Amino acid sequence: MHGSEHSDVLVVGGGPTGTALATALASRGLDVRLVAPHPPTAYPATYGAWLDDLPGWAHGCAAQVWTDVRVYTGPQPTALQRPYALLDNRALLDTLLGRAGTRLDWTLGTVKHTEHAAGHDITHGVNGERWTASLVVDASGHGGTLHPTAYLEGPAFQTAWGLTAHFARPPITPGSMVWMDYRPVGTADSPATFLYAMHLGDDRYFVQETSLIARPAVNRALLGARLRARLDAAGTPPGEVLSTEWVAFPMNGAAPAPTRELSFGAAAGLVHPISGFQVASALNVAETLADTVCGAMTSGTDAAQAGWDVLWPEERRAARDVHLLGVRALLGLPAGALPEFFRTFFELPPQQWRAFLDPVTPAGSLARIMLRLFAHAPNGVRVPLARAALARPDASVKALQAAWFAAPQSGD
Template sequence: MSVNDVLVAGAGPTGLAIAAALSETGLRVTGLSAAAPAKPWQNTYGVWLDELPAPELHATLGHRWSNVVVHAGQRTIALDREYGLFDNQRLQQYLLDRCERHGVVWRTGVAAAVEHRESHSLVHTRDGREFAARLVVDASGHSPSLLRRPAAPQVARQAAYGIVGEFSAPPVNLGQMVLMDYRTDHLTPEQQRESPTFLYAMDFGDGRFFVEETSLAHVPGVPLSTLEQRLRRRLEARGVAVRQVLHIERCLFPMNNPLPYLDQLVMGFGGAASMVHPPSGYMVGGALRRAADVAQAIAQALGAAGATPLSAARAGWQALWSPARRRRRQLYLFGLASLMRCDSLTIQSFFESFFSLPRPEWTGYLSDTLSTAELARTMLRLFVRVPGHVRRTLIAAAGAEHALLRRAAFGQA
């Protein structure tokens, strides 16, 4: 049996990104995918244009907007930051082309178990086949079969129900992208007391729009049926009817999964490695940015004398989840826990204050580009700026979530 350098399990956006980056270091990479790696992706993936790590990625965007706004309370806040939506087929083909140029070989199968030996690991598939590699990277999604992580008593989930279609009237202004619309004037008083949800919407041009009702995070996830009802009520309140449905999007994924154990011999990437950004739920842009650094660390480790699956995995985990990055994650998780304590009025006031921060601070917070010190200063500045009723919610969160703050202070995962 031949032994490749790396086996990557998973062929979603993050799996293709890390497979491409690894192959470009000169490593021999095999991909293992439950279906053909060119199988279409169903969900939509957004990104801030200034997050794209390479100019050629701009060609993978299907839409882009410079008119991006947030509706919170009585304010419409112009963000002055360009936003894009990937064309899934273009992004997928771009990553597959990079893989092909550097010799990635794709196999179809589902990883079921992994067996570690001194110099390599052996992946067993559900249908009884075996693949050997010096390192295994699990990029198979939020519920990976090969990675181990601590049990989580409560997992907050982002949920969304969306429609791409044609409408009787524009649901948003022409040429506009709405990042968040938390207004609740279309809801009954009882519904306004329930978990807040917001509209995420954009003009696709040619009479097509995408509208999606989203719950940022909730334990358990807000039912998709509830989100569909709220979306339709929101549209009806604005005199907008759905004329033709071109695509339905349904999303439900964890926002605060614990980190996998960082001492294990399998490396992770994407949802398998808990890379969802807690303030937003975004992951693909971050995975595209970070794949090269993780791949370089793995390649260097595998190139060292006496390399083992453990030494390569440790190098990859260190590049992905350094102590500083783990500390920042605890702060972000505290921020998420704080927002989950907010009612509709409080969360609107929070975002009014958040988007009034200096632009480098709120953009860095959403993109995870701040240093630990900068992140702490940004959160403190926001605490000072928010109205009193929001500050009281944050103080209550600090009391209830003191373990997150303690772990951030002492660098614990």
Template sequence: MDAMDVLVVGAGPAGLAVAGACARRGLATAVLDPGPDRPWTATYGMWSRELPDDLPAAVVAARAAGRAIARTEHRLGWEYAVLDVPALQSHLTAQADGVRFHTGRAVGSPQRGVVTLTDGSELRADVVIDAGGRWRPLAYSRAEVPAEQTAFGLVLDAETAAPLVSAGDALFMDWRPDHGETGWPTFLYVIPLGGGQVLVEETSLARRPGLPLSTLRRRLHARLAHHGIRAPETARSERVSFPVDQPRHDGVATVGFGAAAPLIHPASGFSVAGSLRLAPRVADAIAAHLPAGPEEALAAARDVVWSRSAQVVHRIRRIGLEALLRMPPDQIPGFFDVFFGLPEHHRWTYLTARDDVRGTLAAMGRLFGESDNRLRWHLVIPALRRRLPSNDQGPQRAETL
């Protein structure tokens, strides 16, 4: 086939969003995925304030006021939106009108503009975007032992879940150890799905390596029992596992996008909102610079995804992640009690503003100022030490820089 202007590897939300945005700007665009028509099964949520302006109302399945429980209860001050995933997929597919879809799996990019498939064939494009999710088929670097967010959830009817959340509420985090176990801390996440259904999920925010799903399943059932809830044996389950500390995408001739970039926020695991909002800007950059040449277009797209300020904020967030990974389990609820007690604008900036260096530093500074000395110590250590190899080895194995 003739070379395309843009080839996107990956047909998830990030991949379809950026492919559609490129096609609407007149760029000849193709998408490569092992199953481009495969239905999406994950649950996607975001803060309502982050919903793209052009996202149809029908794509939002439910909205709820967010709250969190650490040592005390906190109102977040903003709304949580849960997406209707089939509607989202239909919308983004319609937005990708004119995009060519190819079925196949990418295994590498041996040179700029060339993507090799498992069957030995090749696809060519001036600009290649790796939106392949956690697998990042065109990236070189990967974490040897990644820190992962893992979760096990069940879908219950709203009446059954009523002891946990009332109508119109979402429980972003509940760190109380109602599961009755000690050890690595986990929290309960409860969100409405619409249609009278609620997702209840036991979540490990981050651990290196990820906490086993069997542990999370056991804790969830114990927590539900603590609240007098018996889940039906027929309840639909959800299993979650993805890395939160992947290195920045370093494919020499490609630009990473979505979770492959990675755009995942290590403190929340969110990436879909950022991907949907960033896709038009990436497409604008490619369309504006491609007349000057593929290298210029690729560089412009990278600058949108990883501006200098975005790189700095990314580094600050990774230091925060390492702080959580090194923190003694009994300190985690206290940390989040301080965080959720911060003024709303500080919390909002840290959770959403990926290129606001000043605002992110201000939020971290306020967090440090509100913490006790023990917690301050655990916040400082990650900035002075190398990455903790594994939580199974313990912090004593980390090396000082």
């Protein structure tokens, strides 16, 4: 394709989602233009994922894997028995680009909008560029560029502030990673936040104070102060700080309607509404999506519609509704109830809490897990959960129907 103006597919965005899809399509023989405002650059965020969520080829892109993975909702840790990986973003990018061959054209630019003319899409850049393509995919990250993501009752944000530093005394058990530490820091612990932390080797640790989901978002100053207070209270203040990271993204995207351009990744609201994870899922789904788009282009059918059908089958849309019910419940919980909620959550049989965090678990199974959680939760958690369900009776009834009609899964 090099030099030509027209491509089979134009992908907007060079994050993990855009790169994964663009390279998957190029490796299948399509001419692909990826438009991003930056050259291929290692993704700037600290990406973690459950090792078993990553496709096999991506295991080689893990910078580190922990088998000692803990959650604290009280004084004693719960061992999660599920290895967790920190991604090496440079290795991930290089691996993805390595398979694209010469059919990928990484073009510097910022997309403004698209229009449809004479059987193809014309994409306009902010500097007057024009690129034509048979299919345009918006992978431009949270909020989307071509079709703004819809958020139920307005966006609710995950925010976090963290740092990588040398520590004279270990802030967490050496060799471990702490997925969630909800133990209180002092007396004023509203809003509820938790520590997410990893031992990176030697005396280096990554520590991050996180607000799982809130509307309005918990701000950087509060999270920074809470992190310092937590580390000071434990007698483990950081020494030399090597880097800092601010995290902020919306969690509660609704399933988008089919459109002429396909949205994928964070732009499509595909961030998991309860965990905020997306990267592992995008790496997996990019392969299926690429197969589908190639198939549709070969057979001359509507590739955007075929892609949407893969991303949002009826079952997945129903599952999203159940997850959004969970979001509403989390938003309604008083700060003090969140540790209780997660204590009950991680007391579920491991296959159930894993299934709840899995982006492809069917709605019926999700709803059954929620019912089980409700049955086992203390009253301080149950009442706000019931309130959340009653506030969206339509979604609740659908979820209950899904749970009722779903064939029991093993472990349900």
